[in-house]
Amino acid sequence: xxxxxxxxxxxxxxxxxxxxxxxxxxxxxxxxxxxxxxxxxxxxxxxxxxxxxxxxxxxxxxxxxxxxxxxxxxxxxxxxxxxxxxxxxxxxxxxxxxxxxxxxxxxxxxxxxxxxxxxxxxxxxxxxxxxxxxxxxxxxxxxxxxxxxxxxxxxxxxxxxxxxxxxxxxxxxxxxxxxxxxxxxxxxxxxxxxxxxxxxxxxxxxxxxxxxxxxxxxxxxxxxxx
DNA sequence: GCATTAACCACAG
DNA sequence: CTGTGGTTAATGC
Numbered sequence: 212x213x214x215x216x217x218x219x220x221x222x223x224x225x226x227x228x229x230x231x232x233x234x235x236x237x238x239x240x241x242x243x244x245x246x247x248x249x250x251x252x253x254x255x256x257x258x259x260x261x262x263x264x265x266x267x268x269x270x271x272x273x274x275x276x277x278x279x280x281x282x283x284x285x286x287x288x289x290x291x292x293x294x295x296x297x298x299x300x301x302x303x304x305x306x307x308x309x310x311x312x313x314x315x316x317x318x319x320x321x322x323x324x325x326x327x328x329x330x331x332x333x334x335x336x337x338x339x340x341x342x343x344x345x346x347x348x349x350x351x352x353x354x355x356x357x358x359x360x361x362x363x364x365x366x367x368x369x370x371x372x373x374x375x376x377x378x379x380x381x382x383x384x385x386x387x388x389x390x391x392x393x394x395x396x397x398x399x400x401x402x403x404x405x406x407x408x409x410x411x412x413x414x415x416x417x418x419x420x421x422x423x424x425x426x427x428x429x430x431x432x433x434x435x436x437x
Numbered sequence: 438g439c440a441t442t443a444a445c446c447a448c449a450g
Numbered sequence: 451c452t453g454t455g456g457t458t459a460a461t462g463c
Contacts, residue, residue: 360442360443361442387452388451388453389451398443399452400444400446400452401444403452403454407453
């Protein structure tokens with residue numbers, strides 16, 4: 212177990228920036244840092260959960276086993292809190308979190324977390340804002356998945372990676388074709404074909420997992436009309 | 438009917 | 451793990 216000092220952590224979420232020294236030291240006492248390799252599970256669906264996880268570095272996928280097949284719910288990147296809905300909302304986890312790149316995470320006892328929520332309203336407020344943003348995002352994603360065709364969903368996800376996760380037109384997909392299809396809700400073959408097609412039309416530059424968006428406008432158009 | 442979309446299957450690097 | 455081709459079911463002119 213690494214010894215840590217939360218007050219020295221520069222990778223603070225918006226919420227954690229509001230924490231006072233005494234609250235940070237409260238976290239220190241019950242906080243454990245764990246490193247995860249790509250592919251390692253941070254917490255598992257159906258297991259009892261009693262921690263809030265603070266993602267210090269890295270990226271994870273949240274997945275759940277649907278009635279037919281597994282589904283990637285969302286890709287989350289550090290810094291952020293993980294497992295708020297699934298830890299506060301029920302006794303058992305409704306989804307799993309798996310690292311998709313080397314990831315560093317702090318495990319915080321739920322009771323300590325609750326205590327801090329109750330004494331620091333700025334912190335609590337920011338947590339609520341995050342949760343609300345997340346819910347809006349999920350509503351959008353839900354409608355997109357249900358009402359758009361595959362090309363639109365693919366474009367949507369490519370734009371999400373570019374704008375939300377990497378803040379760059381060029382990025383390395385942290386998912387293989389199969390996982391990406393689980394995110395976009397389509398088949399592996401369709402992902403292959405459609406990425407190739409976008410590449411042929413010079414809307415993206417594709418080189419293995421490396422994606423560069425060449426024509427953002429067209430991509431946005433596909434997202435709208437797909 | 439005929440075209441389009443996209444999943445499923447099989448097979449090859 | 452990925453790309454390709456063939457096949458097929460569903461949907462919409």
